[in-house]
Amino acid sequence: MNQWKNFSKGFIKENAVFVLFLGLCPTLGVTTSAINGLGMGLATTFVLVMSNLVVSLVKNLIPDKVRIPAFIVIIATFVTVVELVMKGYVPALFDALGLFIPLIVVNCVVLGRAEAFASKNTIWSSLVDGAGMGLGFTMALTVLGAVRELLGSGAFFGMKLISGDAMLLFILPPGAFLALGYLLVLANMIKEKSS
Amino acid sequence: MEYILIIISAVFVSNIVLNQFLGICPFIGVSSKVETAIGMTGAVTFVMVIATLVTYLIYHSVLVPLDIVYMRTITFILVIASLVQLVEIILKKISPPLYQALGIFLPLITTNCAVLGVAVLAVQKDFGLLESTVYAIGNAIGFGLALITFSGIREQLDLLNVPKRMKGVPIAFIVAGLMALAFMGFTGIV
Numbered sequence: 001m002n003q004w005k006n007f008s009k010g011f012i013k014e015n016a017v018f019v020l021f022l023g024l025c026p027t028l029g030v031t032t033s034a035i036n037g038l039g040m041g042l043a044t045t046f047v048l049v050m051s052n053l054v055v056s057l058v059k060n061l062i063p064d065k066v067r068i069p070a071f072i073v074i075i076a077t078f079v080t081v082v083e084l085v086m087k088g089y090v091p092a093l094f095d096a097l098g099l100f101i102p103l104i105v106v107n108c109v110v111l112g113r114a115e116a117f118a119s120k121n122t123i124w125s126s127l128v129d130g131a132g133m134g135l136g137f138t139m140a141l142t143v144l145g146a147v148r149e150l151l152g153s154g155a156f157f158g159m160k161l162i163s164g165d166a167m168l169l170f171i172l173p174p175g176a177f178l179a180l181g182y183l184l185v186l187a188n189m190i191k192e193k194s195s
Numbered sequence: 196m197e198y199i200l201i202i203i204s205a206v207f208v209s210n211i212v213l214n215q216f217l218g219i220c221p222f223i224g225v226s227s228k229v230e231t232a233i234g235m236t237g238a239v240t241f242v243m244v245i246a247t248l249v250t251y252l253i254y255h256s257v258l259v260p261l262d263i264v265y266m267r268t269i270t271f272i273l274v275i276a277s278l279v280q281l282v283e284i285i286l287k288k289i290s291p292p293l294y295q296a297l298g299i300f301l302p303l304i305t306t307n308c309a310v311l312g313v314a315v316l317a318v319q320k321d322f323g324l325l326e327s328t329v330y331a332i333g334n335a336i337g338f339g340l341a342l343i344t345f346s347g348i349r350e351q352l353d354l355l356n357v358p359k360r361m362k363g364v365p366i367a368f369i370v371a372g373l374m375a376l377a378f379m380g381f382t383g384i385v
Binding site: 021022024025026027028029068069072073076077079080083084099102103105106107108111169172173174175176177178180181182184185188189192 | 218
């Protein structure tokens with residue numbers, strides 16, 4: 001398989017958030033600022049790459065019937081690693097992301113790739129697939145975070161661009177749904193143009 | 196009184212879907228018909244309450260005494276996954292009609308972050324056993340309220356002339372945003 005294609009599909013053609021609608025809970029929950037979106041995306045990418053790697057390594061050892069619980073244990077292990085590392089080194093980000101760090105375990109993107117890709121492909125392909133899907137997810141979260149931060153507090157990655165009040169609504173929960181809804185419309189328009 | 200406040204706050208003020216963003220996948224995925232939304236709510240309520248109860252007991256009687264609290268995520272997800280399997284087997288045996296109604300939703304619940312989320316939150320908030328159970332019931336009602344109302348709106352949306360690029364998921368998110376806005380009106384009542 002062409003590895004470049006395998007890597008780049010996660011960004012546009014099979015983007016987890018904009019096309020497959022997977023992993024929506026963290027997408028909406030943590031994107032109050034671009035930096036939170038980026039942090040959450042990178043944490044998920046780490047778990048995705050590592051779980052894809054291990055799943056493709058052990059795919060022939062796991063009996064078919066217990067494969068889903070086995071995948072979940074592998075994923076949960078790496079999530080615990082991420083939890084402990086983030087708590088130790090970036091406590092501020094850990095507090096901001098809160099509940100959504102342990103919830104990477106039930107992120108459908110991670111289990112979805114383990115089941116649909118890593119359990120059927122070679123180690124190298126699975127690594128590339130995990131990195132591509134993970135970075136595509138990170139991109140989506142960062143874009144949504146940047147839009148919400150810009151509209152909601154007039155800042156970009158923490159830099160204040162507009163002085164005075166902004167539309168606070170976009171930082172609050174309803175703004176997450178509205179911003180993602182309109183971004184999806186935009187994604188549809190781009191898709192139409194390109195085809 | 197305290198328990199009523201927990202329920203009101205879980206259902207309206209910090210609604211699990213519209214305010215805490217848990218369980219968004221079924222919220223968008225199975226909300227195109229009211230009937231399936233009701234089935235999903237039943238299954239989630241069932242699993243959420245039992246899962247919160249069981250994880251609470253395991254957390255306080257195994258993980259805390261052994262000082263292995265860092266195993267929380269792995270333990271909880273395994274408990275929930277096996278619980279879902281168990282519920283499926285038991286339902287199939289004792290109540291085939293209920294199994295028929297909830298059956299297809301049960302496997303989906305393992306990866307429903309609302310169930311794991313509520314179990315983790317109940318432990319994080321230092322609730323007692325009864326409080327945790329009430330909290331889980333409240334959140335299940337909140338999930339049902341949001342999901343069933345939302346599916347009603349989506350059924351009506353099918354009859355409308357929605358702009359082509361907004362059809363399906365985009366308009367669903369915008370509707371959810373407006374619902375979340377309405378629920379913000381409850382802020383501060385508890």
